[in-house]
Amino acid sequence: MVKQVSGSKSKRPLMNDVARLAGVSQTTVSFVLNNVEASNIPPETQERVWAAVEELGYRPNALARGLRSNRTHTLGFVTDRIATTPYAVRILEGAQELAWANGSLLLLVSTGGDQRLKRQAIDMLLERQVDGIIYATMYHRPVYPPPNMQELPAVLLDCYTKDRAFPSVVPDEVLGGRTAVEYLLNKGHRRIGFAQDSDPVPAAVGRLEGLKQALAAYGVPFDDELVQTGQSIPAGGYQATMALMGLPNPPTAIFCYNDRMALGAYNALRDLNLTIPDDVAVMGFDNQELIAADISPPLTTMALPHKEMGSWAVRHLLDLIEQPDETRHSQPVQHLIECPLIERASV
Amino acid sequence: MVKQVSGSKSKRPLMNDVARLAGVSQTTVSFVLNNVEASNIPPETQERVWAAVEELGYRPNALARGLRSNRTHTLGFVTDRIATTPYAVRILEGAQELAWANGSLLLLVSTGGDQRLKRQAIDMLLERQVDGIIYATMYHRPVYPPPNMQELPAVLLDCYTKDRAFPSVVPDEVLGGRTAVEYLLNKGHRRIGFAQDSDPVPAAVGRLEGLKQALAAYGVPFDDELVQTGQSIPAGGYQATMALMGLPNPPTAIFCYNDRMALGAYNALRDLNLTIPDDVAVMGFDNQELIAADISPPLTTMALPHKEMGSWAVRHLLDLIEQPDETRHSQPVQHLIECPLIERASV
DNA sequence: TTGAAAGCGCTAACAG
DNA sequence: CTGTTAGCGCTTTCAA
Numbered sequence: 001m002v003k004q005v006s007g008s009k010s011k012r013p014l015m016n017d018v019a020r021l022a023g024v025s026q027t028t029v030s031f032v033l034n035n036v037e038a039s040n041i042p043p044e045t046q047e048r049v050w051a052a053v054e055e056l057g058y059r060p061n062a063l064a065r066g067l068r069s070n071r072t073h074t075l076g077f078v079t080d081r082i083a084t085t086p087y088a089v090r091i092l093e094g095a096q097e098l099a100w101a102n103g104s105l106l107l108l109v110s111t112g113g114d115q116r117l118k119r120q121a122i123d124m125l126l127e128r129q130v131d132g133i134i135y136a137t138m139y140h141r142p143v144y145p146p147p148n149m150q151e152l153p154a155v156l157l158d159c160y161t162k163d164r165a166f167p168s169v170v171p172d173e174v175l176g177g178r179t180a181v182e183y184l185l186n187k188g189h190r191r192i193g194f195a196q197d198s199d200p201v202p203a204a205v206g207r208l209e210g211l212k213q214a215l216a217a218y219g220v221p222f223d224d225e226l227v228q229t230g231q232s233i234p235a236g237g238y239q240a241t242m243a244l245m246g247l248p249n250p251p252t253a254i255f256c257y258n259d260r261m262a263l264g265a266y267n268a269l270r271d272l273n274l275t276i277p278d279d280v281a282v283m284g285f286d287n288q289e290l291i292a293a294d295i296s297p298p299l300t301t302m303a304l305p306h307k308e309m310g311s312w313a314v315r316h317l318l319d320l321i322e323q324p325d326e327t328r329h330s331q332p333v334q335h336l337i338e339c340p341l342i343e344r345a346s347v
Numbered sequence: 348m349v350k351q352v353s354g355s356k357s358k359r360p361l362m363n364d365v366a367r368l369a370g371v372s373q374t375t376v377s378f379v380l381n382n383v384e385a386s387n388i389p390p391e392t393q394e395r396v397w398a399a400v401e402e403l404g405y406r407p408n409a410l411a412r413g414l415r416s417n418r419t420h421t422l423g424f425v426t427d428r429i430a431t432t433p434y435a436v437r438i439l440e441g442a443q444e445l446a447w448a449n450g451s452l453l454l455l456v457s458t459g460g461d462q463r464l465k466r467q468a469i470d471m472l473l474e475r476q477v478d479g480i481i482y483a484t485m486y487h488r489p490v491y492p493p494p495n496m497q498e499l500p501a502v503l504l505d506c507y508t509k510d511r512a513f514p515s516v517v518p519d520e521v522l523g524g525r526t527a528v529e530y531l532l533n534k535g536h537r538r539i540g541f542a543q544d545s546d547p548v549p550a551a552v553g554r555l556e557g558l559k560q561a562l563a564a565y566g567v568p569f570d571d572e573l574v575q576t577g578q579s580i581p582a583g584g585y586q587a588t589m590a591l592m593g594l595p596n597p598p599t600a601i602f603c604y605n606d607r608m609a610l611g612a613y614n615a616l617r618d619l620n621l622t623i624p625d626d627v628a629v630m631g632f633d634n635q636e637l638i639a640a641d642i643s644p645p646l647t648t649m650a651l652p653h654k655e656m657g658s659w660a661v662r663h664l665l666d667l668i669e670q671p672d673e674t675r676h677s678q679p680v681q682h683l684i685e686c687p688l689i690e691r692a693s694v
Numbered sequence: 695t696t697g698a699a700a701g702c703g704c705t706a707a708c709a710g
Numbered sequence: 711c712t713g714t715t716a717g718c719g720c721t722t723t724c725a726a
Contacts, residue, residue: 068705128410362719
C-alpha cells in the first residue's frame, strides 16, 4: 500500500494542509474557520489562516463536520407532489430561500402520496442526519405523517394533523373569504353568489365561513340558494354560475372558490351575454397567475400566501432546532397567514 | 468524562449494538447491510443480523458512511429560479423521481441568477460531497456555470454552454416547430402565420427553423410577412395576430410561439368575430396546462418534455458518476428530446 | 467465514 | 493563545 506523502499531491486540501501552510495547528484552523470566540486567536494569526485557506482553495468537508458536530445545516423537505397546482411551488421557493439565507440547504423528497414511501422518505432523511423536516402539501389539508417523523424537529406546511401534534402553517381561509366578500359588499353588492367547491376541503369550509361572517358584519342575510357547488375546475364554475344566474333573483356578484372556477364563470357569463364587471362582478381565489392576470378582464382575486408559508415554516423549524429539547413548546403553534387581496378589473 | 455504558441507554443504536445483539462482529454487520458478495456470509447469519437491525430499529448514519466511502447518494440540483414558468417544475419532478428510484436524494439550491451566488451554491454542494450536480434552467437557454462546477460530474438541464463542455439535455425545438406546422399542413392549411417571440431565444430560433423545414417539405414557399413578432405574453400574441389578420391575404392558421401568445390570439380572433378553428386554426406551444386545457376551444399545442428532460439528466449523471474518470466521454453528449403534439380542438 | 484495527476529515476537551 | 489527542460511525484491508 502506497501511503500518500502528506501535503504533496493530495487531490483536495485538508484542514491539516491549511494548518501547515499557515504555520499553526489544525485546531487553530478549526477555531478560526468556526469563529470560536472563546479561544482568542490574534487577528494576525486569523489572517494567516484565511490566507492559507484562500491559497489552497480549501473547502471543509461537511460530512466530517456533521459527523462530529451533529449539525448538518440541511433540512428535509417532504411533499406528496412537488406541484399539483403549479403556482404552489412558491411554497418550495419560500422555504429554499429562507433556508439559504440561514446557511442551510433543502434535501428534497416527493413521495406521490404512498404512505409506505413517506416512511421510507423520512428514513432516508434521518439517515442523512438532517437537522429537521418540513412536511408540505400542495393544497391545504389534514395529513397523517409517519411515526418516524417524531424523531426530530418537524413542521407542517400548508397542512396539519388533526391532533395538532406538530407546529403547522396554513392560509387563513376564513379571513380570506371574509375579506373577499367584504370587498364585494363595499362595492355595493348585496346579492352575492358563491360558486363553491363540491369537495368539503378546509379551504372550501373556511371560505364559506368567511363569507357568512362578512354578510353578518354587513347585516345581509345569508341565502342558501346563493351557494352553488361544482367541481373546482372551469366546468364546475361554469355550471355553478349558470345555476346562480338562473335564480329568480340572480346575484350581481359571484365569489368563486378558486380561479379555475372563475374562468368557468367567465365563460358562462359570456355565453349569457353578460359583461364583467358591469353586469356581474367576479371574484376569484388563489391568484393563479397564468390565469388571473391573463384573462380579460383581469381577475380580482385573493392570493394564497405560498411563499410566506414556506419561509415561516423554515424560520420556525430553525428556531425549534436551536432550542434545547426541554424548552420546546408543549403546545405546537398553529399559524395562520393572511391572504392578500389582488385588485384587478373583474369587480 | 462519563463514558457511555455501551449498549445500555444510547439514544440511537449503532452498528456495534446490532453486532452485539446478533452475536457477530461489526464487520459482519457491515458486510450484510452492504450486501458484499465477496465475503460469503451464510444466510443464517445474515438473517440474525437483519433481525437485530429490525429489533433495534437501526438506521445507518449516512454521514459516516459517506465519509468513508466517498459516496453520498445525494445529487445537487442548482437552478436560477425554482419556477419562472410554473409548469416547468416538472423538470424538478422528473429529476427527483429518477433520483429517488436510484436511491439518491436531491439537494436543492436556487440562486436567483446572481453569478456570485451560483459559485457559492456550488461550493455548498461541494462541501456536502454530493456525487454530482444538475444545473437546470426553467427555460431553454445558454448558461455560464461557475468554474467550480468542473470539479465533479455535472449535467445541464434545459440549457447548454456555448462550448459544449458539459453534457446537456434540451427540447428539440426544431423538430417541435416542424411537427406543429406539418400538422397544420396535413389539415390542409397553406397560409400559416407565425406569432413569433420578439426575443431571439433558442426556442424561437429553433421553432422558426422547424416551420421553414415543414413548409419546404410540403413545397410551400416561406413568406416573410407571415411571421409577426411580439412579446411572449398574451398582449404580444394579440398584436401579432392582429397584424397577421390584417394582411391582404391573411393566414388560415396561426402557429403561436407559446400558449400565452395563443391566449392572446384567441382574444384577437374573438374581437375579430372569427371562430376557432373554423375560421382560423390556432396551434400553441408549451402545453401550459392551466391555460391550454381550460380555454375554449381547448388548445392544440406542443408539449415541452420537462419531466423527460429531468429524468434524462439524472440518468446520465448517475452513469457519469459510475464511470471511472478515464472512461468519460471526451465529447459530452448534447441530447435533444422530442416535443409531443397534444391534440385538442383549436385546429 | 469472521474479526481486529486503521482510518475517512473534522471538532473540542484538555493540557501546556 | 496554541497544540495534542480522542473520538464521531462507518468501510475495508488484512489476518486468523
